[in-house]
Structures are given as C-alpha cells and as structure tokens.
Amino acid sequence: MFDLVDRPFDMATLVAAVGDLGSGALVTFVGYVRERSDDGRPVTGLHYEAHRELALVELRAVGDDARARFAISRIAIVHRIGELALGEIAVGIAVTAPHRAAAFDACEFAINELKARVPIWKQERYVDGGVRWRENA
Amino acid sequence: MTVRVVCYARIRELVGADAIERTLPVGATVGDCFDDLTREVAGLAELGASTRFVRGTAFVDRATELHDGDELGLLPPFGGG
Numbered sequence: 001m002f003d004l005v006d007r008p009f010d011m012a013t014l015v016a017a018v019g020d021l022g023s024g025a026l027v028t029f030v031g032y033v034r035e036r037s038d039d040g041r042p043v044t045g046l047h048y049e050a051h052r053e054l055a056l057v058e059l060r061a062v063g064d065d066a067r068a069r070f071a072i073s074r075i076a077i078v079h080r081i082g083e084l085a086l087g088e089i090a091v092g093i094a095v096t097a098p099h100r101a102a103a104f105d106a107c108e109f110a111i112n113e114l115k116a117r118v119p120i121w122k123q124e125r126y127v128d129g130g131v132r133w134r135e136n137a
Numbered sequence: 138m139t140v141r142v143v144c145y146a147r148i149r150e151l152v153g154a155d156a157i158e159r160t161l162p163v164g165a166t167v168g169d170c171f172d173d174l175t176r177e178v179a180g181l182a183e184l185g186a187s188t189r190f191v192r193g194t195a196f197v198d199r200a201t202e203l204h205d206g207d208e209l210g211l212l213p214p215f216g217g218g
Contacts, residue, residue: 049145121146121213121216135213
C-alpha cells in the first residue's frame, strides 16, 4: 500500500496491509503534527501538497528499494496532504519482516528516502497568522 | 515551441501562477527554460541549485531537451514527512 490521502487515516489500515504470517516482526513509524516549529514558533497546523503522480511513483520506488536492500516481507507508506491539525498523522510507515532488525532498518530507510525524494511540500501555519514553507535538510 | 511550466509550492508563490506558457527556441533544454524564467521572476534564481524538474512522471535534469507541448514541473526542495 502506497498512497497519498486527503483525509485522516488510521495506522491500523497500514498494519493490516503488511500482515504476513511468514513474519515475526512489525515496525511502524508515525509522523504527526507537533505544536511548535523547530525554532519554537507556536503552530496551529500544517498544509501539505504534492506532485501527486510523481509522488506515488516515488513512494512505490522507496518501497521497492527497501525490499531490495533489507530482508523484509511487506511495506506500506501513506502520506497525508491538505490541511492537518495538531496531532494528526502526516505520514505512516509499516514494515513486516521475519526478524526485527531488518524491519527497524527498513522503516528508518523509508522515512529518510521519503524526505529526500518524494515531491511533497509542507507549510507551517502559525498562531500569529504567519505561514512558512519548511524544507527537509 | 511552447512549453507549459507548472509551478509547485514556494515556486508557485514566486511566479504568481499555478502554470504558465513559455515560448522557447527549438532545442531548448530544461535548464534554458528555468534560466529564462529566473530573468523575470524575482527570487527564483536563488532556488536554482535546489530546484528539481519533472516531465510526466519522471525526474529530468537541466540538460534534458524539451519538445513542443511538453509540461515541465518546477519542484522546490521537498518537505514531506
């Protein structure tokens, strides 16, 4: 499962999507909206947008690369777009593997790759009314 | 030839439009198209080193030759996750 969604989603959906009886480990990563920016400005929420077609291609490629690189069974990645309130999930990743080390490694790999190569943009919305695009390092 | 340039996020705000039509000489590359635009759009040149480009559903680089009717997406640095 690789998707961009414009409504809140539940991690249970991703967990179900990677279910695999040949695996003994399931690792998930959840990125959600925090109340302050990196430099401490109070945030009311985030706006995400994407180049949808390319982002879906790249999300699948991240999954393919993770499977090629690590001994995992299945991987799911879902990213939210649109307007997100504090605490809402922005990105979810779920990975199953026979053993935990590969699942942890693949999950970390997937979020790092997503940040570097998937065309998604984030704008912070501040309590003082300001907005600012925030780019990954 | 005419190319449709589609602008995303911060670049869309600099350009002031979701998409614009650009007329370019035959043989123009992605880099030519972008550099041409930087002469008209304040602040765009500063993003030159970090902007990526898409045609269809594939990344392309500055040296890629454009063709009449192409749609070129200008992608500022990503912020997903």
